[in-house]
Amino acid sequence: MPEQMTRITLARRPAGTPVPEDFGHETYPLPEPGDGEVLVKVEHLSLDPYMRGRMNAVRSYSAPLEIGETMTGQGIGRVVASKADDLPVGTLVTGRTGWASHAVLQAAEAQVWDESLPQTAALGVLGMPGFTAWTGLREYGRPRAGETLVIAAATGPVGAMVGQLAKAAGLRTVAVAGGAEKCRIAVDTFGFDAAIDHRAHADASSLRKALAEACPDGIDIYWENVGGKVLEAVMPLMNDHGRIPVCGTIAWYSGTDGDTDRLPMVWRTVLTRRLSVNGFIIFDHWDGYPDFLREVAPKVTAGEITWLEDVTEGLDNAVDAFIALLSGGNTGKAVVKL
Ligand SMILES: NC(=O)c1ccc[n+]([C@@H]2O[C@H](COP(=O)([O-])OP(=O)(O)OC[C@H]3O[C@@H](n4cnc5c(N)ncnc54)[C@H](OP(=O)(O)O)[C@@H]3O)[C@@H](O)[C@H]2O)c1
Known part of the structure; x- marks a missing residue:
């Protein structure tokens, strides 16, 4: 030693x-x-x-x-x-x-x-991030077949798990990721139906146009991983009674995303679209971890979850x-x- x-x-x-x-x-x-x-x-x-x-x-x-x-x-x-x-x-x-x-x-x-x-x-996949995805999607996303889900940081451990679980539940899944290579991975490796490179869009309105094309029926679940420009782009596309599990806001963690005041637009949309917005921290949910392992570990071992x-x-x-x-x-x- x-x-x-x-x-x-x-x-x-x-x-x-x-x-x-x-x-x-x-x-x-x-x-x-x-x-x-x-x-x-x-x-x-x-x-x-x-x-x-x-x-x-x-x-x-x-x-x-x-x-x-x-x-x-x-x-x-x-x-x-x-x-x-x-x-x-x-x-x-x-x-x-x-x-x-x-x-x-x-x-x-x-x-x-x-x-x-x-x-x-x-x-990762069977640890805190994977468990976060599994828990948040069930409890706060409440996915239904035929709906559309959007998630950024889509090739990370949370995003990739959310995307795969949602796809398996019959949703249209749309990834937001940084760069062409991550977009390719989102679709080819994790099975997203579409992927949008947020770096290719200088502002939220340009990103929103791309998202609107990728989500022709609007957005039912926006899984919030990043905040910032992506949140601003997504909000006007939310469908009535949509759900937003608020998992993270990494664009703001270092206080470097500028000072655009999105609050009035965001809050107004929560009201008019009657959205369910649920912040959650995974440490409140650890009781469910054995159930998660029992359900998801065999799928990881079998290669059903990548x-x-x-x-x-x-x-x-x-x-x-x-x-x-x-x-x-x-x-x-x-x-x-x-
Ligand atoms: N609530 C909870 O209990 C809980 C638990 C675990 C994780 N989280 C949160 O979940 C999120 C994802 O975690 P993770 O472990 O899966 O991370 P991750 O995807 O491995 O890494 C973070 C990713 O965020 C993206 N990103 C960074 N700045 C961005 C920006 N300004 N705009 C858009 N995307 C940006 C980058 O991906 P791109 O290059 O694709 O943009 C980066 O690779 C984080 O916000 C994290 O804090 C919360």
Whole structure:
């Protein structure tokens, strides 16, 4: 076992889009697990958009990171030292390891991962993002065959799962994605009926024209992943009694999407179209995770649900990969291999 571990910390709060100087790199002696704890050697780390929010000192659904704290995140790895009877050395576990080569976890916080499933699926298609898609679509999207669903960040782990589940439920699925290659992947790999490149449209009205052509019967479900220009383009196309599961607003996470005031238009449309708009955070729904795994894991294993990963090698490269993720530099679930 190495004597040292490394971790990446929040060095300072970003002003706008994060830069490498906002992160710290530290090496220090490997900790020992206490009673009821395990030491995990991280093999894969998840990079997710929500981490950007944790870097700000603002009130949210979770407390912000403190300066000097390890960057938050889920990892998967093996127990290398154990003081928990039910988690012997060698067990593959997933938990909140943070951006670190090793982590001490309470046994109750470490979830044993089924070795017959791909290891990194724990972080994406069968982990938090996949479960978010499955839960939000059922509870707040309430899809019905023949309806039309639009989703941006469509080739990411949330978007790809929503798209595939909606397609299987008989909906017309329309992807919004960044660039021609992601649009091709949305259609060819994830089975979307159409894909629109938001980067090819300078403003919301141009994007709206393209969306109107791709959605001749209007939009029944807009799965909100991004906000910004896409939201502005979508709202006037919503059908009466449409649903908007509000999952994320990544276009605004770094405060860099300009200051267009869309509020009157958005709120008026919610009223006149009698829309159901549901914000949700997946941590309120974890009770349903075993049901999700039971239903979706066999479909992933059988290849009925497809997934894509963007793997970065080495903890030292996590910062650049995370910064890239925030502006669409990832194609598929962003994962760091340690
Ligand atoms: N509510 C919850 O509990 C919950 C749980 C998980 C995730 N989420 C949210 O779900 C969303 C998707 O997460 P994910 O893990 O699947 O992310 P992801 O798709 O892997 O990565 C984010 C993607 O957002 C797109 N994007 C970034 N800036 C954009 C902009 N200005 N306009 C349009 N698209 C932009 C980029 O894709 P393109 O290159 O295709 O534009 C980028 O690849 C995020 O907003 C995340 O915060 C919420």
